[in-house]
Amino acid sequence: MKQYESLAGKQLSRRQLLTGSAALGGLALAGSLTGCGGPAQASAVQNIDFWHLLSGGDGIKMQGMIDKANQANPGFKVHPTVLAWGPPYYTKLAMASAGGRPPEVAIMHASRVPGYAPGGLIEPWDLGLLEEHGVTSADFAPRIWEKSQQNGKVFSLALDSHPFVMFYNTDIAGKAGLLGSNGQLQAVNSPQEFVAMAKEMQKVTKAHGLSFGYLALGSQMWRLFYTLYKQHGADIELTPGQPMKVDRDAAVESLEFMALLLDDTIAASSGDINTAIAEFARGDSGMLFSGVWEIPTMKKAGLPFDAATIPTLYGTPASYADSHSFVLPRQLTVNDEKRRDVYKFVTDVLKGSLSWAEAGHIPAFQPVVKTPEYRKLTPQIHYANAADIIAYDPESWFSGSGSDWQTYFGENIQNVLLGRDKASVGWDAFERRTNTLLSRPNPV
Amino acid sequence: MSSTTLSRRRSVSRTQSNISGWGFAAPFLLFFLVFLVWPILYGFYMSLTGKSLTGANNGLIGFSNYTEAFGDADMWHSLGNTLYFTVISTVPLVLVALVMAALLNIGLPAQWLWRLSYFAPYLLASTVVSLFFTWMYNPQLGLFNDMLSKVGLPKVAWLNDPNVAMWAIVIATLWWTVGFNFLLYLAAMQNIPAQHYEAASLDGAGAWRQLFSITLPQLAPTTVMIVLLQILASLKIFDQVYQMTAGGPAGSTRPVVQYIFETGFTGYRLGYSAAISYIFFGLILVVSIMQFVITRRRSA
Numbered sequence: 001m002k003q004y005e006s007l008a009g010k011q012l013s014r015r016q017l018l019t020g021s022a023a024l025g026g027l028a029l030a031g032s033l034t035g036c037g038g039p040a041q042a043s044a045v046q047n048i049d050f051w052h053l054l055s056g057g058d059g060i061k062m063q064g065m066i067d068k069a070n071q072a073n074p075g076f077k078v079h080p081t082v083l084a085w086g087p088p089y090y091t092k093l094a095m096a097s098a099g100g101r102p103p104e105v106a107i108m109h110a111s112r113v114p115g116y117a118p119g120g121l122i123e124p125w126d127l128g129l130l131e132e133h134g135v136t137s138a139d140f141a142p143r144i145w146e147k148s149q150q151n152g153k154v155f156s157l158a159l160d161s162h163p164f165v166m167f168y169n170t171d172i173a174g175k176a177g178l179l180g181s182n183g184q185l186q187a188v189n190s191p192q193e194f195v196a197m198a199k200e201m202q203k204v205t206k207a208h209g210l211s212f213g214y215l216a217l218g219s220q221m222w223r224l225f226y227t228l229y230k231q232h233g234a235d236i237e238l239t240p241g242q243p244m245k246v247d248r249d250a251a252v253e254s255l256e257f258m259a260l261l262l263d264d265t266i267a268a269s270s271g272d273i274n275t276a277i278a279e280f281a282r283g284d285s286g287m288l289f290s291g292v293w294e295i296p297t298m299k300k301a302g303l304p305f306d307a308a309t310i311p312t313l314y315g316t317p318a319s320y321a322d323s324h325s326f327v328l329p330r331q332l333t334v335n336d337e338k339r340r341d342v343y344k345f346v347t348d349v350l351k352g353s354l355s356w357a358e359a360g361h362i363p364a365f366q367p368v369v370k371t372p373e374y375r376k377l378t379p380q381i382h383y384a385n386a387a388d389i390i391a392y393d394p395e396s397w398f399s400g401s402g403s404d405w406q407t408y409f410g411e412n413i414q415n416v417l418l419g420r421d422k423a424s425v426g427w428d429a430f431e432r433r434t435n436t437l438l439s440r441p442n443p444v
Numbered sequence: 445m446s447s448t449t450l451s452r453r454r455s456v457s458r459t460q461s462n463i464s465g466w467g468f469a470a471p472f473l474l475f476f477l478v479f480l481v482w483p484i485l486y487g488f489y490m491s492l493t494g495k496s497l498t499g500a501n502n503g504l505i506g507f508s509n510y511t512e513a514f515g516d517a518d519m520w521h522s523l524g525n526t527l528y529f530t531v532i533s534t535v536p537l538v539l540v541a542l543v544m545a546a547l548l549n550i551g552l553p554a555q556w557l558w559r560l561s562y563f564a565p566y567l568l569a570s571t572v573v574s575l576f577f578t579w580m581y582n583p584q585l586g587l588f589n590d591m592l593s594k595v596g597l598p599k600v601a602w603l604n605d606p607n608v609a610m611w612a613i614v615i616a617t618l619w620w621t622v623g624f625n626f627l628l629y630l631a632a633m634q635n636i637p638a639q640h641y642e643a644a645s646l647d648g649a650g651a652w653r654q655l656f657s658i659t660l661p662q663l664a665p666t667t668v669m670i671v672l673l674q675i676l677a678s679l680k681i682f683d684q685v686y687q688m689t690a691g692g693p694a695g696s697t698r699p700v701v702q703y704i705f706e707t708g709f710t711g712y713r714l715g716y717s718a719a720i721s722y723i724f725f726g727l728i729l730v731v732s733i734m735q736f737v738i739t740r741r742r743s744a
Contacts, residue, residue, distance in 0.1 A: 091709040098499050115712075119498030215583075215604050216692050269602065276583055397712070404710050411694045413605070436518070442494035443712040 009163035025189040030101045031150035046076040046341050051096075051102035053081060053089040054324070057296035069348045076341040086402035093329065102329030105342045110147045110156050110323040111393040115149040117364065118397070119181040119444035122327045124153035127134060127338075133347035135365075139217040140389045144323060144364050157346060159353060160361035162292050163309065163321035163386040164223040166378075169201075170304045173424050175188075175198040186384065188311045191257050198266045201286025206340055213276030214417060218410025220273055221258075221417065221428040223320045224289055225409070227256035227310050230391040231320035238396035240442040244434045248427065255416050255423035257313075270418055292383065295360035307379040309386045321390035322401045362387050398443045408433045482573070491718035509719035519720055520697060522703035523727075525610070529699065530678040537674050538667070539626030540618060543594045546659070549633045550651075563623035569650055570620075574687035577616040578603070581688075603689050606696035613684055613697055620684075621677070625670050632666035633659065672735040679728055700724050 030280065054062045059082060066078050081103065083089040096102040108116065116122050130136065135157075137145050144158045157158060173179050177211035178197055180186045188194045198209030212219045229236075232254070234247035262269045268279070271313055273290070280288035281301035288294075289310065298305050309319045326346045328339075353363040362384055363369055375381055393399045399406075409430055466473075491509055494501035513519050546614040548558050565573070581602035589599045602612040640658050649657065682701040685691060691698030691706075700720065706716030 087710045094497050094712065095709075099496055116498075117713075119496070119500055121498055146669050216689065270583065270604065272583075316636075325630075404706055407690070407692075411692055414604075418604075434520075440713070440716075441494060443494075443499070444498050444500060 001438075042076065043258075046338050047343060048076050048079050048105065049081065050105050050340060050345075051064045051083060051093060051103045052107035052324075053083055053085045054107065055085065058293060058359050061356055064355060065349050065352055068200060068352060069345050072202040072348060073341070073344060075337075076345065078345055083401070090402060094121055096347075100330075100332040102331065104335075104338050105346060106155060106327055106329055106333070107159070107324050108327045109401040110144075110158060110325045111395075111404070113148075113150060113325070114326070114395040114399075115328065115397040115400060115403075117153075117155040118134075119286045121444075122155055123328055123330050124155050125157055125328065126343075129343050130157075130347065133343055135347045135350060139366050140225070140282075140364055141366065143390055144387065147323065147392050148325065156323075156327050157350070158308055158323040158325045158364035159233060160356060160364050161321045161323045161349065161387050161390050162201055163184045163319040163383065163388045163390055164227055164289065164311045164362045165292055165307050165319070165383050165386065167280065167288040167290065167298060167305055167307045169280070169283060169286050170306050170423055172201050172204045172283065175204045176286065180295040181276060184306060185308060189313070191313045194311055194313055195260070195266065198261070198287065199242045202265055205284055205286060207284035208265070208267050208279065209286050210261060211271070211276040211280040212261065212267050213271045213273035213290075214410075215270055215272040215414070216410070217273055218407040218413075220290075220410075221413050223291070224253075224258060224310075224405045225413070226391060226393070227318060227320040228257060228314065230320070231312055231314035231316050233316040236394040237400060238394050238434070238438060240396070240438055240440075242438060246431065250429050252423045253314075255413065255427055259419060259423060262419070292360035292362070292380075295356075295379070305379070306341055307383050309383050309389065317389040319386045319389050321386060322392060324361070396438075397442055405434070405437070447568070487718050488722060490715055491722050493715045495718075496712045496713040497709065497714055501715075504629045509716045510723070512716065513719050513723055516628070516720075518695075519700070519703060519723075522698045522700040523724070525678060525695075525697060526681060526699040526701070526724075529610060529614065529681050530675055531698075532610070533678045533681075534608050534671065534674045536614065536618050536624055536710075537625055538670055541622050541629050542663075542667075543672070544622070544626045545629035545633055546655070548630060559627075562626050565620050566623040568620065569649055570683035571687060573616060573620045575683050577619075577684075581612055603692050606694045609689055609693055613681075613688060616684055616688065617678075617681075617712075623637075625674065628666060628670055629663065634664050638661045666739055672731070672738070675731055676728065684714070 002434065033304075050066070052059075052062060053295060065079065066080055070077055083092055090108075093102070093106055093108070094116065097116075108122075113122070117124075126139075140148070141161075144161055148154050148158055168185050170179065170183070171183055176197075178186050178200060186197075188306070200209070201207035212220075214224075229247075229250055232247060232250035234250040235245070237245035261267050267285070270277070275289065276288060277294060277297060279285050281298065281303060283303060288425070289355045292307070295307070313320075326349075326359065328342065350363075350365040351368070353365055353368050357363050357368070357374055357377055357380055360380065362380070363374070365386075367391050368374055369384065369387075374384075393401070393403075396405075398404065412430035412433060413426045415421040416423050452559065461667055492504050492506060494503065494505045494509075544562055548555065548562075552558055579585075583589060583599060586602070588602065594734050599615060600608060603609050636659065640662075641654055646655050680701065681699045682705075685697050685699055686702055689697045691702050701724075704717045704720050704724070707720065711717075721725050
């Protein structure tokens, strides 16, 4: 009986608990009611979810642009969600869109759009609405505008282009007698000339002439390879159901040249990206191949440096690049008001992308590029010509920045760069891997 | 009370206790059905479709995912990596645990300190372990290469050499998880009755003799259990590899679980990745049945 009583007692207390929580709920309700009773504006503020993959210095710049847009537009508030670059970001974005709970707007690499647009994961931009906000096709460089389209519709609105470039230490280049009268590095036009230049710099640094970190980083190997390959004037075509169309000789020649550079004199034979950046920042090498997004790091390191597009060694100017672009993930039901706010937000950010240029990226929005402020930014202005020669990844559902395809490239090419495999062996293995992907059913 | 009323009451109380039994089991059963049975069935159905992450090609396509998988060199390669890891990790994980337990069992002072330090790494998250080891394996600044160069040995590209990377993962895994097996062995050793050793020493058996004639045979059931548990645990390898090498270099460490993840989530092909999961599931099922048969035969 005693036990029973205590059980009954428990039950009573559970009821008390229920009453208690009901009271709490009421309190919360009351709280929210008073919240509504505040300024009428507050309830009209639209919350816009915005996903991006920009961390570090880029992330801080992006946050600044978001804050500015939020301040300028009391009608909405953009809430960013930052996810890790590469597969973690793209898997989540794809799943959120497929599952019908995506953010209102997101950043994607333009090179990844061919994997998203045909499957209906993202929706096209309304050009009329963009024009209302003062943004038209004429505001973008032709190559970038062309890349923003899939089947004649604009799916991605480029914020920038961020090419793979060459940084150089002006002190070291000067001591090696390689600077022109304008204070910039002399032009070289062939692999031999480039090697000679790197060796001159090595004589000054006593360590290496060039830094290029690539270990375990397929994307980094791909960026340099694709720059050199495209300089041959060659293309890569990826059509599902067909073998990859490629100029094999150009590919092998590019790889052989990369391997030749990594001889422990011109450049360290095996180094990862951080080691390479540290080496260049220390002044132990005269040049660094890397993305423009390293500019804040270099400025912080305080070394005398400049940057330029990677010299044209095989006849055709070309520079690997990608673009951070705004996309509209597919919504189950489109909230027209939110959509309008998104257009306002994105066009505001485009118009204010000068601060984005400080992080190294070339603004895609031409009116910004034409401002005197941008023309004064160095070294940014010394590689701004890249926007006219940029080469995006070959289009397919599996290519692009941070894709498995770039990882597969690294898996097959790393041994070539380490001197363990012949360039032709590594290339053929990568080509086989690509052909396997092309032979599989296209999932998008 | 007559016996009939007693038995009736008993049967009534049996149905009642059945009901309350199911009631108690219900929360678990619900989870079991929703989060295990249903996904297993649905996963199998998915493996018979061309389902993609984007929602395209949802139709049934029969067993063509399976035929594709059996002809997929990358699946075999990653499955081979998983099996290779299982073999080269299970052996040290069992042997080192045994040696550690035996050393402790001969009566070192400060037992609790040894037990704690052997077991402590097991409590760390895989991310923490991976970060530690990635630093220690760094080719230029890492602890291991620093030690090697101090004793005049050539540097090793731990995580960047396709021939070494899997071993590097095994070393990290050994340090991380050996404590669990060690604890199982230690418990089993401390359960061996002391009079066995007393009798043996009276008969003049030395320490080695006792080890081989008493300790090891008495540990046999534990060994079987540890080996089987370890095989199952090693087959699931994913975390450390994903975090330390992401499957590289040259795909030499990519386990099958990572390949499933890549085909399904970054490669959009959910149906196909479900099919590979089921092939892998079949493999694990075989090991589990072996475990079941062996342990039942032992206990029978």
